[in-house]
Amino acid sequence: xxxxxxxxxxxxxxxxxxxxxxxxxxxxxxxxxxxxxxxxxxxxxxxxxxxxxxxxxxxxxxxxxxxxxxxxxxxxxxxxxxxxxxxxxxxxxxxxxxxxxxxxxxxxxxxxxxxxxxxxxxxxxxxxxxxxxxxxxxxxxxxxxxxxxxxxxxxxxxxxxxxxxxxxxxxxxxxxxxxxxxxxxxxxxxxxxxxxxxxxxxxxxxxxxxxxxxxxxxxxxxxxxxxxxxxxxxxxxxxxxxxxxxxxxxxxxxxxxxxxxxxxxxxxxxxxxxxxxxxxxxxxxxxxxxxxxxxxxxxxxxxxxxxxxxxxxxxxxxxxxxxxxxxxxxxxxxxxxxxxxxxxxxxxxxxxxxxxxxxxxxxxxxxxxxxxxxxxxxxxx
Amino acid sequence: xxxxxxxxxxxxxxxxxxxxxxxxxxxxxxxxxxxxxxxxxxxxxxxxxxxxxxxxxxxxxxxxxxxxxxxxxxxxxxxxxxxxxxxxxxxxxxxxxxxxxxxxxxxxxxxxxxxxxxxxxxxxxxxxxxxxxxxxxxxxxxxxxxxxxxxxxxxxxxxxxxxxxxxxxxxxxxxxxxxxxxxxxxxxxxxxxxxxxxxxxxxxxxxxxxxxxxxxxxxxxxxxxxxxxxxxxxxxxxxxxxxxxxxxxxxxxxxxxxxxxxxxxxxxxxxxxxxxxxxxxxxxxxxxxxxxxxxxxxxxxxxxxxxxxxxxxxxxxxxxxxxxxxxxxxxxxxxxxxxxxxxxxxxxxxxxxxxxxxxxxxxxxxxxxxxxxxxxxxxxx
Numbered sequence: 133x134x135x136x137x138x139x140x141x142x143x144x145x146x147x148x149x150x151x152x153x154x155x156x157x158x159x160x161x162x163x164x165x166x167x168x169x170x171x172x173x174x175x176x177x178x179x180x181x182x183x184x185x186x187x188x189x190x191x192x193x194x195x196x197x198x199x200x201x202x203x204x205x206x207x208x209x210x211x212x213x214x215x216x217x218x219x220x221x222x223x224x225x226x227x228x229x230x231x232x233x234x235x236x237x238x239x240x241x242x243x244x245x246x247x248x249x250x251x252x253x254x255x256x257x258x259x260x261x262x263x264x265x266x267x268x269x270x271x272x273x274x275x276x277x278x279x280x281x282x283x284x285x286x287x288x289x290x291x292x293x294x295x296x297x298x299x300x301x302x303x304x305x306x307x308x309x310x311x312x313x314x315x316x317x318x319x320x321x322x323x324x325x326x327x328x329x330x331x332x333x334x335x336x337x338x339x340x341x342x343x344x345x346x347x348x349x350x351x352x353x354x355x356x357x358x359x360x361x362x363x364x365x366x367x368x369x370x371x372x373x374x375x376x377x378x379x380x381x382x383x384x385x386x387x388x389x390x391x392x393x394x395x396x397x398x399x400x401x402x403x404x405x406x407x408x409x410x411x412x413x414x415x416x417x418x419x420x421x422x423x424x425x426x427x428x429x430x431x432x433x434x435x436x437x438x439x440x441x442x443x444x445x446x447x448x449x450x451x452x453x454x455x456x457x458x459x460x461x462x463x464x465x466x467x468x469x470x471x472x473x474x475x476x477x478x479x480x481x482x483x484x485x486x487x488x489x490x491x492x493x494x495x496x497x498x499x500x501x502x503x504x505x506x507x508x509x510x511x512x513x
Numbered sequence: 514x515x516x517x518x519x520x521x522x523x524x525x526x527x528x529x530x531x532x533x534x535x536x537x538x539x540x541x542x543x544x545x546x547x548x549x550x551x552x553x554x555x556x557x558x559x560x561x562x563x564x565x566x567x568x569x570x571x572x573x574x575x576x577x578x579x580x581x582x583x584x585x586x587x588x589x590x591x592x593x594x595x596x597x598x599x600x601x602x603x604x605x606x607x608x609x610x611x612x613x614x615x616x617x618x619x620x621x622x623x624x625x626x627x628x629x630x631x632x633x634x635x636x637x638x639x640x641x642x643x644x645x646x647x648x649x650x651x652x653x654x655x656x657x658x659x660x661x662x663x664x665x666x667x668x669x670x671x672x673x674x675x676x677x678x679x680x681x682x683x684x685x686x687x688x689x690x691x692x693x694x695x696x697x698x699x700x701x702x703x704x705x706x707x708x709x710x711x712x713x714x715x716x717x718x719x720x721x722x723x724x725x726x727x728x729x730x731x732x733x734x735x736x737x738x739x740x741x742x743x744x745x746x747x748x749x750x751x752x753x754x755x756x757x758x759x760x761x762x763x764x765x766x767x768x769x770x771x772x773x774x775x776x777x778x779x780x781x782x783x784x785x786x787x788x789x790x791x792x793x794x795x796x797x798x799x800x801x802x803x804x805x806x807x808x809x810x811x812x813x814x815x816x817x818x819x820x821x822x823x824x825x826x827x828x829x830x831x832x833x834x835x836x837x838x839x840x841x842x843x844x845x846x847x848x849x850x851x852x853x854x855x856x857x858x859x860x861x862x863x864x865x866x867x868x869x870x871x872x873x874x875x876x877x878x879x880x881x882x883x884x885x886x887x888x889x890x891x892x893x894x
Contacts, residue, residue, distance in 0.1 A: 133690075133756035135528025140521070146772070147516025309514075342753040345737040345761045352733035356726040372723040375514035375773065380726045391527070392756070 133343045134394030139298070140387050142278045146307045146379065148371070151182040151268055154225070155190030157304040161264040162222030164193045166215060168236040170200045170228045174270065177314050183227050183268055195219045197239070200228065203408045203415070204235040206286045210249055213242035216263070226267040226302075230274025230326075233267050234282035237300040240265045252295040253284055255495060259297035267305040271315060272378040273323030273416070275330060275385025277305040285409055291491055292405035307382065309375040317365060321466040322416025324361035324377070327384040328354060329400055329419045334390030336430060336438050337397035346392050351445040353389065356380040358446070361466055397498055400426050403505060406488040413475055420468035421475060425512035427456045429504075472512050482509045514724045515775030521768050523659045524685045527760065529752070531689045532563040532649055535606070536571030538685040542645040543603030545574045547596060549617040551581045551609045555651065558695050564608050564649055576600045578620070581609065584789045584796065585616040587667045591630055594623035597644070607648045607683075610700075611655025611707075614648050615663035618681040621646045633676040634665055636876060640678035648686040653693060653759040654704030654797065656711060656766025658686035666790055672872055673786035688763065690756040698746060702847040703797025705742035705758070708765040709735060710781055710800045715771030717811060717819050718778035727773050732826040734770065737761040739827070742847055778879055781807050784886060787869040794856055801849035802856060806893035808837045810885075853893050863890045 145153050158165065165187055174180040187194055197212045215221070216239055224243075226236035242249040244261040251257035269277045276282060280301045285292040312320075335350045360377030363370050383389070390396045400422045407418035431439060436452035443455025447462075460470045469475045477485075486505040493500050526534050539546065546568055555561040568575055578593045597605070597620055605624075607617035623630040625642040632638035650658045657663060661682045666673040693701075716731045741758030744751050764770070771777045781803050788799035812820060817833035824836025828843075841851050850856045858866075867886040874881050 133528075133753050133760075135531065137524070137526050139524040143518070143520040145518050147514075150516065342757075344740055344753075344757040345734070345764065348733035348737045349730065349764075352729035353726070356729045359725055372514050372721075372725075376723075376725040379514075379772070383726065383730075391760070 133392040134340050136391045138387055138391055140278065140301070142302050143304045144278065144307060144382070145304060147375075148308055148310045150306045150308045151179065152186045154183060154266060154268060154304075154306055155186035155188075155192060158187060158192055158223050158225065158266050159190040161266075161303060163191065164195065164219065164221045165223045165225045166197050166212065166219070166221040166239065167194050167225045167227065168197045168200060168212060168232055168239065169226075170198070170202075170232050172198065174227050177270075177311060179227055179268060179270060179311050183225065187225065192223070195221055200232045200235045202231050203285045203292060203412060204231045204238075204283075206250055206284055209235050209238045209242065209284055212239035213249055216243040222263060224263050224265045226265060227270065229269070229271030230276040233269070233274070233276040233302070234284065236265055236267070237262070237276070237282040238284050241297070241300055250286060253286070253293035259295065259299050262297070262299040265300060265302045267302045268311070269305060269307050269378070270311045271319060271323055272312060272381035273326040275327070275382055277302060277307065278382045278386040283405070290409045290488060292409040293492060293495060307378050309371060309378045312374050312378060313369060313371070317368070318467055320361060320364050320377075321468055322414045323381055324357055324466060325416040325420045325463065325468055327357045327381040329423060330385040331357070331389050332423070332442070333398045333400060334393045334396035335442065337399060338393035340392065340394050341437065343392040346388075346390065347441065350389055351442070353380050353383050354446045357384065358462065365466060398496060399498065399500070402492045402496055402498060403489045403508060405492050406485045407475075407477065410481075410485060410488060411475070411477055417469055417475060420463040420470055421472055421512050422508070424456055424460045424463075424470055425508050427459065428511045429508045431456070472509070479513045482506055485509055514773040515721050517772045519768055519772055520679065521659065521682070523683050525659065525688060525763070526685060527688045528756075529689055529691045531687045532560065533567045535564060535647060535649060535685075535687055536567035536569075536573060539568060539573055539604050539606065539647050540571040542647075542684060544572065545576065545600065545602045546604045546606045547578050547593065547600070547602040547620065548575050548606045548608065549578045549581060549593060549613055549620065550607075551579070551583075551613050553579065555608050558651075558692060560608055560649060560651060560692050564606065568606065573604070576602055581613045581616045583612050584666045584673060584793060585612045585619075585664075587631055587665055590616050590619045590623065590665055593620035594630055597624040603644060605644050605646045607646060608651065610650070610652030611657040614650070614657040614683070615655070615665065617646050617648070618643070618657070618663040619665050622678070622681055631667060634667070634674035640676065640680050643678070643680040646681060646683045648683045649692070650686060650688050650759070651692045652696060652700060652704055653762035654707040656708070656763055658683060658688065659763045659767040664786070671790050671869060673790040674873060674876060688759050690752060690759045693755050693759060694750060694752070698749070699848055701742060701745050701758075702849055703795045704762055705738055705847060706797040706801045706844065706849055708738045708762040710804060711766040712738070712770050713804070713823070714779045714781060715774045715777035716823060718780060719774035721773065721775050722818065724773040727769075727771065728822065731770055732823070734761050734764050735827045738765065739843065746847060779877060780879065780881070783873045783877060783879060784870045784889060786873050787866050788858065791862075791866060791869060792856070792858055798850055798856060801844040801851055802853055802893050803889070805837055805841045805844075805851055806889050808840065809892045810889045812837070853890070860894045863887055866890055
């Protein structure tokens with residue numbers, strides 16, 4: 133078990149009817165909110181009204197910043213920074229899924245910075261200050277509501293890059309599972325894949341195979357993500373499944389999932405981000421394509437041990453090959469593609485995708501070369 | 514799944530060689546430390562020297578408060594408050610196990626209060642302020658290093674009572690598993706029982722049986738506590754087992770273990786505290802006596818469902834009765850008593866023990882009456 137530091141000061145308010153608590157929490161931090169959201173689904177499910185009601189009742193003025201895209205883009209985040217500065221906003225309210233929260237974190241940091249926002253993602257600057265962020269989560273998936281990371285896509289350079297700083301931990305995140313009851317099945321599936329992906333990155337790239345407690349936690353959260361996704365498919369109105377799924381996805385990337393492993397290499401994410409950046413496919417769908425291919429590569433380089441352990445604990449299978457098949461079968465069952473061809477991405481593009489992925493692989497300090505990434509992608513044909 | 518709020522801002526610095534980081538962390542909070550510890554084992558294993566070195570190097574003056582007892586007592590905590598006030602201490606450093614940390618938390622609150630310390634435990638006053646607490650943990654057991662609770666025994670009234678406040682969360686807790694390598698086998702066992710007890714209190718008193726994620730986490734941490742304890746018994750020098758055990762015990766009572774259950778009734782702790790208060794036996798030993806008896810009562814009132822689920826996931830058994838037997842066998846294997854008689858507590862004392870337990874049961878708002886507590890204790894004869 134390797135040394136680690138763990139610190140996560142996010143306050144979670146969880147459960148049905150929790151949104152009215154937002155205003156009171158936010159009012160301790162500021163008076164003028166930039167309300168960040170996406171395509172407007174929160175106007176149909178009552179979240180927008182509940183959020184603004186609670187803010188206004190607590191004396192907070194609201195400036196809107198709508199239209200965040202599923203893979204949030206730099207130009208829109210820059211607009212948000214401009215709006216926050218011009219209006220003197222002192223709190224960020226994100227109402228939506230991980231993309232909305234990520235853009236809110238980026239704007240929060242950008243609003244307290246004189247240079248260009250992209251500096252934080254390109255590695256030119258570190259985040260030294262940020263406005264306080266509050267979130268109302270509506271899609272269980274990314275874990276952004278309880279961590280210090282965010283991802284933004286630069287449309288010009290076609291780079292989907294990330295940044296990390298304790299300054300962008302949300303102050304308070306409200307998780308009301310009832311807001312997810314109307315989520316389409318494919319978004320539930322995408323969220324399930326994403327949460328599972330967060331769990332496996334550390335587990336399969338660990339420098340240390342003797343970390344019982346973290347292995348146990350990863351197995352536990354993975355089983356819960358899978359059973360939650362499955363129950364919701366059968367009965368979308370199952371509140372307890374929605375609730376368990378929501379908290380599971382948060383726990384899948386709040387830091388606990390990799391403690392003692394001695395560092396996590398986000399290999400699947402590094403390659404998938406290129407699929408999202410180049411083809412604008414859903415992050416979950418891209419991961420479902422990359423993960424089985426990456427496992428096949430991983431099995432060759434690292435042997436069957438971890439795949440066997442995970443497969444036995446989570447899927448009840450024995451061999452490494454059976455574990456990979458179990459992943460593929462489950463992805464297929466919940467409606468995800470597991471091959472590039474299923475997502476209509478031509479095999480002829482593999483060199484270009486690999487070339488793009490190298491940007492993030494270098495940025496994250498991973499050792500993969502271009503040939504390795506191409507080899508992994510070829511297994512996903 | 515019931516609504517909940519989760520907030521835990523404790524910074525954990527985990528791993529071998531971590532103690533020298535203490536001084537830098539503490540120096541951000543103050544200049545004069547009250548160093549609280551127990552019977553002096555930290556002087557034999559190098560912890561005392563490492564702690565004071567790190568504090569002094571960072572310009573912190575140290576006032577000592579040694580002699581904390583395994584069930585920390587009110588008079589000694591009061592002395593600590595007096596010492597902290599007289600010397601103008603502005604930070605509390607606890608170096609030891611849960612008893613030392615609990616007393617440090619009590620002193621931290623008492624030093625910022627004009628009335629008597631016991632007011633926080635009797636329910637007469639709530640903690641409104643406290644000096645910052647830093648801990649160096651040397652015994653995995655109570656979880657106090659990452660939670661907001663503490664327990665003190667009033668020797669005059671023979672009451673072992675607790676208090677809870679976000680003000681007494683430690684700022685930073687240092688967990689170096691190497692400090693536990695010399696821990697006697699019985700203290701390892703006591704810690705294992707205590708951690709397991711923290712996990713089962715919420716699990717078996719839940720108002721809601723459909724909380725997949727928390728059930729999974731409880732099973733995961735319980736398996737890790739049991740396997741860690743077992744591995745250490747066989748090979749006390751097994752660093753990875755010591756490390757996994759240390760982090761498992763912390764996670765067993767940092768709040769995560771009962772989220773969504775709708776409130777935890779600490780039944781086993783409420784009754785055990787009377788054994789500790791009246792006979793000064795180790796908390797872990799008392800719990801090993803109470804838990805099987807309480808399970809037998811619980812099976813009668815609540816049915817076999819939860820016992821079957823826990824037993825299947827943690828011990829690989831099927832029935833509720835087999836689960837209770839598995840607990841008893843494991844307690845016996847690690848050298849713990851499972852009957853009052855084994856701890857030389859006469860059955861004739863049961864009325865007196867039950868009478869004492871009623872104090873805490875009322876204080877914690879539980880519904881058990883005297884007859885119920887006597888019935889449970891009789892099953893432990």
